[in-house]
Amino acid sequence: MxxxxxxxxxxxxxxxxxxxxxxxxxxxxxxxxxxxxxxxxxxxxxxxxxxxxxxxxxxxxxxxxxxxxxxxxxxxxxxxxxxxxxxxxxxxxxxxxxxxxxxxxxxxxxxxxxxxxxxxxSLAALLNSDHRRQLPCYASLVRYGNPDTVAHYTADAAARGYQTIKLHEISLDNIRAGREAAPLPVRLTTDVNCNWTPEQAQSLMPHMRDMALFWVEEPLFPPDNEKQLAQLQTEYGVSIASGENACTSVEFARLAEHIDYLQPSVIKVGGISEFLKVCDLAEAANKKIMPHSPYFGPGYQATLQLMAARPVCELFEHLFIDLENFLDPACPQCADGSVAMPGTDGLGFEPDPKMLQRYRIN
Ligand SMILES: [Mg+2]
Incomplete structure (x- = not known):
C-alpha cells in the first residue's frame, strides 16, 4: 500500500x-x-x-x-x-x-x-476466519460522587440488561450504593483511577471482597507497580484489573503474570499490532483481557474487531453516556448487554461527512 x-x-x-x-x-x-x-x-x-x-x-x-x-x-x-x-x-x-x-x-x-x-x-475476518459475531459488553458508568445518583444510574444500567456494570467511584458509600442498586448476580466492579493511597486500599479492600466486586481497577498510584497490585489481589482475594495506561506489549509483559485482568487500550497501547501481542501474552499467562474502550471514534470499532477475532478478550467496555451524535450512523450499539459486529470491510467505521463537518474544530 x-x-x-x-x-x-x-x-x-x-x-x-x-x-x-x-x-x-x-x-x-x-x-x-x-x-x-x-x-x-x-x-x-x-x-x-x-x-x-x-x-x-x-x-x-x-x-x-x-x-x-x-x-x-x-x-x-x-x-x-x-x-x-x-x-x-x-x-x-x-x-x-x-x-x-x-x-x-x-x-x-x-x-x-x-x-x-x-x-x-472485516478486520476480524482477516485475523481469524472463525471470529465471533456477537460480543458481550458492560456498562462503564462515569463518576457521580453521591450515593443517590450512583444508585439511580446503576439501577438504570441493570434494567437495560447489562450483567456487568463498572463504577468509577472511589469512596465506600458510593460503591456500596452501586452494590445495593445492582445486587448479585449482576457483576459489579469499580475503577479507582489510581486514587487510593496504600493505607486507603488496606482499609477498603476488605469491603470490596465483602461486596463480591468482580474486579477493582487501578487502585493505586503508580499503576505500573505491578508487585503492589499483585499483593493486594492475593491478600484480599479480589481480582485486580489494570493496563489502560500501559503502552506496548513490553509493559504488558511485566504486568501479565501479576494480575487477573489485562486492559490494553487500542488507541493508547500502540494500535492493533501491539494489542495483538498483548493477546498472545495473556493467552500464554492464562489471563483474560478486558479491553479499555470508552471511545466513540475508530477505537470503538477497532476494539470490537479485536474482541471478535481473539476470544481471550472477554467484555466490551461501553461508556454509559448520552452522546449527541455518532460520527458513524451505523455504529453498533450495545443492547441487552451485547453488541453485534459491524457488517462492512475493514474496521467497520465509516463516518458521515455531515457529522465530520458539524463536529470538527480544526
Ligand atoms: Mg479505567
Missing part, C-alpha cells in the same frame, strides 16, 4: 452523563474529543485511525502532524506490524510511551483498516 496523503481531523462531540462533572480532569468533561486520522492510498482506499485525546486533543493532533505523519506519508507499507516497530525505533527518543505512542496507535489502526479493506474483509 502506498500512503499518498494523511489528514488529522480534530472533533468534539457534546454529551450528557448525569454527573456533576467531577471527572479526572480539572475542568468539567462535557465533550468527547476525538483525534481522527484519515489515510489515503494511491489506489483510492481510505483508512481510519484514532489516537487517545481525552482532554488534550491539540496535543495528540500535533504529535501526529509534527512527529509521526512525516514518517508515514509517501511510504509503501506491506506489514502494519513491521512498520509499527520501525516507527517505534525512529521515534523512541521522544519517549516510548504516552502521547507519542497514542499518535502511533492512530497510524497503526488506520493501516490495519486499509489492509482489511484491501483484502475485502
Amino acid at each position: 502506498h500512503i499518498e496523503s494523511a489528514e488529522v481531523i480534530a472533533l468534539e462531540i457534546p454529551f450528557t452523563d448525569g454527573s456533576s462533572g467531577t471527572g479526572l480532569m480539572p475542568n468539567r468533561w462535557t465533550k468527547v474529543q476525538i483525534a481522527l486520522l484519515k489515510l489515503q492510498t494511491s489506489d483510492g482506499l481510505t483508512g481510519w485511525g484514532e489516537g487517545f485525546a481525552y482532554a488534550h486533543l491539540n496535543t495528540t493532533v500535533s504529535a501526529l502532524n509534527e512527529l509521526v505523519l512525516p514518517l508515514v506519508i509517501g511510504q509503501t507499507i506491506e506489514s502494519p506490524a513491521a512498520f509499527n516497530l520501525q516507527l517505534q525505533q525512529k521515534l523512541h527518543l521522544h519517549g516510548r510511551y504516552g502521547i507519542t505512542q497514542f499518535a502511533m496507535s492512530a497510524v497503526d489502526i488506520a493501516l490495519w483498516d486499509l489492509m482489511a479493506k484491501q483484502a475485502g474483509k
Whole structure:
C-alpha cells in the first residue's frame, strides 16, 4: 500500500452523563474529543485511525502532524506490524510511551483498516476466519460522587440488561450504593483511577471482597507497580484489573503474570499490532483481557474487531453516556448487554461527512 496523503481531523462531540462533572480532569468533561486520522492510498482506499485525546486533543493532533505523519506519508507499507516497530525505533527518543505512542496507535489502526479493506474483509475476518459475531459488553458508568445518583444510574444500567456494570467511584458509600442498586448476580466492579493511597486500599479492600466486586481497577498510584497490585489481589482475594495506561506489549509483559485482568487500550497501547501481542501474552499467562474502550471514534470499532477475532478478550467496555451524535450512523450499539459486529470491510467505521463537518474544530 502506498500512503499518498494523511489528514488529522480534530472533533468534539457534546454529551450528557448525569454527573456533576467531577471527572479526572480539572475542568468539567462535557465533550468527547476525538483525534481522527484519515489515510489515503494511491489506489483510492481510505483508512481510519484514532489516537487517545481525552482532554488534550491539540496535543495528540500535533504529535501526529509534527512527529509521526512525516514518517508515514509517501511510504509503501506491506506489514502494519513491521512498520509499527520501525516507527517505534525512529521515534523512541521522544519517549516510548504516552502521547507519542497514542499518535502511533492512530497510524497503526488506520493501516490495519486499509489492509482489511484491501483484502475485502472485516478486520476480524482477516485475523481469524472463525471470529465471533456477537460480543458481550458492560456498562462503564462515569463518576457521580453521591450515593443517590450512583444508585439511580446503576439501577438504570441493570434494567437495560447489562450483567456487568463498572463504577468509577472511589469512596465506600458510593460503591456500596452501586452494590445495593445492582445486587448479585449482576457483576459489579469499580475503577479507582489510581486514587487510593496504600493505607486507603488496606482499609477498603476488605469491603470490596465483602461486596463480591468482580474486579477493582487501578487502585493505586503508580499503576505500573505491578508487585503492589499483585499483593493486594492475593491478600484480599479480589481480582485486580489494570493496563489502560500501559503502552506496548513490553509493559504488558511485566504486568501479565501479576494480575487477573489485562486492559490494553487500542488507541493508547500502540494500535492493533501491539494489542495483538498483548493477546498472545495473556493467552500464554492464562489471563483474560478486558479491553479499555470508552471511545466513540475508530477505537470503538477497532476494539470490537479485536474482541471478535481473539476470544481471550472477554467484555466490551461501553461508556454509559448520552452522546449527541455518532460520527458513524451505523455504529453498533450495545443492547441487552451485547453488541453485534459491524457488517462492512475493514474496521467497520465509516463516518458521515455531515457529522465530520458539524463536529470538527480544526
Ligand atoms: Mg479505567
